[in-house]
Amino acid sequence: MRSARHFERTRSRDLRAAQTSAEKMLWGKLRGRWLGGHKFVRQEPIEGFFADFVCREHRLVVEVDGATHSSEEELAYDARRDRALREAGFRILRFQNDEIFRNIDGVCDTILNALAAHPLSP
Template identity: 30%
Template structure:
């Protein structure tokens, strides 16, 4: 297993070198009404670094480029998905083209994942650390 310091350094490097699609989604996520919680970007979780995390909802958002269609990367994504599911996280994935082509639809899906309904009113979210 990779040490915590190495994973944190990798996450910091990823935050410094975001893709245009990640920057676009990050700006949009910061506009979501999420009193009491927030999204984090490039966050280490176990042996992985996830693109975006809402700790209060244990929700992970992953952005995938074309290279995620390659067999080896798709296999790694699948293994990662299984591990994150076992740890109690929900993972939703979007293609970079989704963010570029219809950001409103992406944000609506994220809102549904956070609040359960398009018409739901926002409510304070509490982040509880796991022991």
């Protein structure tokens, strides 16, 4: 019998391979500790959900939302997801695809400010 961890690893790998253009652009700024020396990972399983990007040290989740996050059903799903992540001790930043395309430096500044606003987790 396959474990839940096997599913999570496989699903994370699939999501990383199918990332959107906006996710690729932001990952180019986050990977390899390029953003202020902070380590980020992609498609991290947390509480039954997959977070786009996570800085584990600062317990910060960064989500990239496209046009599919606009219906009532999708907004309700995002609210449930955000609640579960917050209950697990994570903070969440959300950015729209077009915001990343138009102002990647501003997005990075917002992420850096969020990281600086909270001390490292124990």
